[in-house]
Amino acid sequence: MPSDESTLDNRIQGSVVRPGDPHYDEYRKVFNGMIDRRPSLIVRCASPADVAEGIAHARRHGLPLSVRSGGHGVTGDAVLDDSVCLDLRPMNSVTIDPDRRRALVGGGANWGEFDAAAQEYGLAVTGGRIRSTGVAGLTLGSGSGWLERKFGLTCDSLLSVELVTADGDVLRASETENSELFWGVRGGGGNFGVVTTFEFQLHPVGPQVLGGLVMYPPFQVADLIRQFRDFMATAPDEVGGALAFISAPDEPFVPEFARGKPVVGATLAYFGPIEEGIEVLRPMREFGPPVRDMVAPIAYTDLQGLLEPSNHEGMQNYWKAEFLAELPDEAIDHIVRFTQTVPSRLTQTLLMPLGGALARVDNNAMAFGQREAPFNIHIMSMWEDAADTERQISWTREFHRAVQPYSTGGAYLNFIGNEGGDRIKAAFGPEKYERLVRLKRRYDPSNVFAGNQNIPPQAEAVEEEPKETDGQGHFAPLAVLELLNGMWVARALQVAAHLRIAEQLAGGPRTLTExxxxxxxxxxxxxxxxxxxSTVGFFARTAEDKIQQTPLSAVLSDDHPQSVGAVARLFGSNWQWQAWSQLEHSVRNGEPALDQVLGTSLLEFLDTMSPDDGALFDQAMTGLSRFLNRTILNAYDFSGAGRIADVSGGHSTLLIDILAGDPSLSGVLLDRPAITAKVRGRVREAGLGDRLDVVDCDFLRSLPEQADTIVLNRVLHDWDDDAAAGILRACRDALRPGGRIVAVEQLMTGDKRAAFLDLQMLVLRGGRERSREEMAELFGRSGLRIAETINTTSPMCLLIGHALDD
Ligand SMILES: C[S@@+](CC[C@H](N)C(=O)[O-])C[C@H]1O[C@@H](n2cnc3c(N)ncnc32)[C@H](O)[C@@H]1O
Structure with missing residues (x-):
């Protein structure tokens, strides 16, 4: 051990923990399980003097420095590799002065400790929503919590700080002492020093408040968000809460049908008289039949622990957040779509209403501003298995991209990872940012405190960054290369499906040789x-080095009930690759490349392809419809639909599934003769007798029968606008009075899936995906109007059309 290090042990009141120490792993662990960093030294600080010693040691040895209290930040900046980590947890004292309603809180205390001490006297400040969160990190980044509409952000109740600077000086900062520094620490994070004591103004709260969760089923999500938006627009400051998009736990208090399913919970709280709260919260609790209403008088300290069962320490975490300037219906549609297709049961999204006292603080009173937004959305992707990382991150990014157009353009640094200097600038705006840079130069010119949402003392360094990053902090050329590799990933998957690796693993892990x-x-x-x-989640190795199935690889197997194996093999067919190789032809000429490559249209090609290719196509289409049908039936109630015509029902089993669920319905599957000949046998096997007919049709002319309900499942996107309008017109002409059309399509909403499917339709078919507005125009051209648009839990969306003259 170098002598300087041994003297460090002697110089401090706390202790030094090094690799090999029995507690080393415990102290280096942070909330986010993705972070696995190994500092050279962990200094368990017991006093400001210990903090100063730790800083001096790091500077002397040129080691990076990190500061840790709760270790909850998703960046994991609390612990860095090969660094000196100042662990403030031993400095967790909380002293309450009930007469002056003041609290002195150590830099290592967490919210559980602070709340418990203050609640002894019925007092509190706005505090973190998870009790193990550190008071320091939360407060220095501003501090969001259930009480924010009543008492403002945590930093709004901060009276002073004691702080150790990069030079080891211990300073006090308040409105009257080092006031510029006090301005900066309220929002500027740990950029200017290590705060060892916080002094807060406390407020009377509880000890009993009205609060809890009202859980609603997935089909009510969109309406519930709208209800919440409208309710919060006029709600008094006493109302706190959030919509929590979670998966219902496997607990007895959750009805069986909802367990494990995406549900939305309105977490509601009222910080005023309980009787008054019952009246005020009534519109949110009486909206629709909830799965469960657990709002009741509750201890404030228990309310603070409400989200804990769904926030386990050590999970993989990837977060994004935006302050929303508005919450229009399209934004709600995006929220519904993503939260209903959440890839992990642990993932949750919080939609937090702002306003109230928080919004009344002057924007320039401190470094933190951003007080004008009505909502803050926090997307917290959490998952257990590191193999799922790629999938989780891309879902989070896509979700974030979809809500970004509604953002104020700022960024909430406490809720996001390292997204680059651009985002940090956006959080403060140019003027405040300049002021913070000046403050940084004054207190930390060498950027000793760099392990944070960093404000570098040289502003130029930050200016250059956005040119090279994709706006999310990723080095742009690497981000581009990753996208280009998509071809390799797709091809590798298709070959794995073709080789039937997943089927071989159904019975358990196998050796590579086997x-x-x-x-x-x-x-x-x-x-x-x-x-x-395996780097993208398919297949994994066991401890004995055998190959085993993963949740993703399992659905490549034809034996899986939701198999997409045939779809993978179909997308891997030579004819599909050949067509895509000529994408440029389609882009230049606006016509399907497939016709060019094969010398025939897709329809003719399908009718004349080899029996093996034909069987694969049927299998892929049937497989896709098997799991998409479920989401359609969950989203739309066909009871009372009368006689249903499934126009171009093709290989889908949708009509069979609809009729099987309701004996009062009958229907007819219409398609081209080449298809009806193939599906008649299967329809017979379904055993629906004379309730289901199969009839030849050419919808480009007219429909052969009248019907009460006409289903057009994934048909319109095959066609250009003129043909699609013609098909809709034929459907309208076949509609009995008072009838409806149920068109099922993916809508273009700016997300990746529909936009790339649109290219697939261009290349193979000359068709296209459409936005809701384009669909409305198409329906209008055909004498129809869209009465309702219904989202499903899959990317498919239902458009319910009525005749214009109905
Ligand atoms: C993309 S598939 C959709 C099939 C089915 N609804 C599903 O979801 O799987 C399009 C269907 O349109 C049918 N089709 C194409 N041209 C047609 C025409 N002129 N008249 C009737 N059906 C036609 C095809 O045979 C095919 O079954």
Missing amino acids: LATECGCDPAALGRLISAL
Whole structure:
């Protein structure tokens, strides 16, 4: 041990923990399980003098410095590799002065400790929503909590701080002492020093308040968000809460049908007389039949723990957040779509209403501003298995991209990862940012405190960054390369599906040699394919180095009830790759590349393809419809639909599924003769007798029968606007009076899936995906109007059309 280090042990009142110490792993662990960093030293500080010693040690040895209290920040900046970590947890004292309603809180205290001490006297400040969150990190970044509409942000109740600077000076900052520094620490994070004591103004709260969760089922999500938006627009400051988009826990208090399913919980609280709160909260509690209403008088300290069962320490975490300037219906549609297709049961999204006292503080009173937004959305992706990382992150990014157009343009640094200097600037705006840079130069010119949402003392360094990043802090060329690699990923998946690797693993893990023999492959090369795919969540290795199934690889197997194996093999067909190789032709000429490549249209090609190719196409389409149908039936009630015509029902089993669920319905599946000939046998096997007919049709002319309900499932996107309008007109002409059209399509909303499917339709078919507005125009041209648009939990959306003259 170098002598300087040994003297460090002697110089401090706390202790020094190094790799090899039995507590080393415990102290280096942070909330976000993605972070696994190994500092050289952890200084467990017991006093401001210990903090100053730790800073001096790091500077002397040129080591990076990090500061840790709760360790909850998703960036994991509390602990850095090969660094000196100042662990403030031993400095967790909380002293309450009930007469002056003041609190002195140590830099290492967490919210559980602070709230418990203050609640002894029925007092509180706005505090973090998870009790193990550190008071320091939350307050220095501003501080959001259930009480924010009543008492403002945590930093709004801050009276003074004691802080150790980069030079080891211990300063006090308040409105009257080092006031510029006090301005900066309220929002500027840990950029200017290590805060060792916070002094707060406390407010009377509880000890009993009205609060709890009202849980609603998925089909009410959109209406509930609208209700919440409108309710909050006029709600008094006493109302706090958020909409929490979560998966219902497997607990007895949750009805069986909702367990594990995406649900939305209105977390409601009233910080005023309980009787008054019951009246005020009534519109939110009586909206629709909830799955469960648990709002009741509750201890404030229990309210503070309400989200804890769904926030386990050590999960993989990836977060995004935006202050929303508005919450129009399109934004709500995005929120519904993403929260209903959440890839992990642990993931949650909070939609927090702002306003109230928080919004009445002068924007320039401190470094933190951003008080004008009515809502803050916090997307917290959490998952257990590191193999799922890619998928979780891309869902989070897509969700974030979808809500970004509604943002104020600012950024909430407490709720996001390291997203680059651009976002930090956006959080403060140019003027405040300049002021913070000046403050940084004064108190930390060497950027000793860099392990945070950093404000570098040289502003130029920040200016350059956005040019090279994709706006999310990723180095732009690497981000582009990652997207270009998409072709490799897709091809590797298609080959894995073709080789039937997933089917071979259905009975349990296999050795590479066994797999290679069964799949007819070179063992080493097969190992490489599997290794590559395992980086994106497909297949994993056991401790004995066998290959095993993962949740993603399982659905490649044809034996899986929701298999997409045939879809993978179909997308891997030579004819699809050949068509895509000529995408440029389509883009230049606006016509399907497939016709160019094969010398025939897709429809003719499908009718004349080899029996094997034909069987694969049928299997892929039936497989897709198997799980999409469920989401359609969950979203729309066909009871009372009378006689249903499934126009171009093709290989889908939608009509069979509809009729099977309701004996009062009958229907007819209409399609081209080439298709009806193929599906008649299957329809007969469904055993629906004379309730289901199969009839030939050419919808480009007219429909052969009248019907009460006409289903057009994934048909319109095959066609250009003129043809699609013609099909809709034929449907309208076949509609009995008072009838409806149920068109099922993906809508273009700016998300990746529909936009790339649109290219697929261009390349293969000359068709297109459409936005809701484009659909409305198409319906209008055909004498129809869209009466309702219904989202499903899949990307499919239902458009319910009525005749204009109905
Ligand atoms: C993309 S598939 C959709 C099939 C089915 N609804 C589903 O969701 O799986 C399009 C269907 O339109 C049918 N089709 C194409 N041209 C047609 C025409 N002129 N008249 C009737 N059906 C036609 C095809 O045979 C095919 O079954």
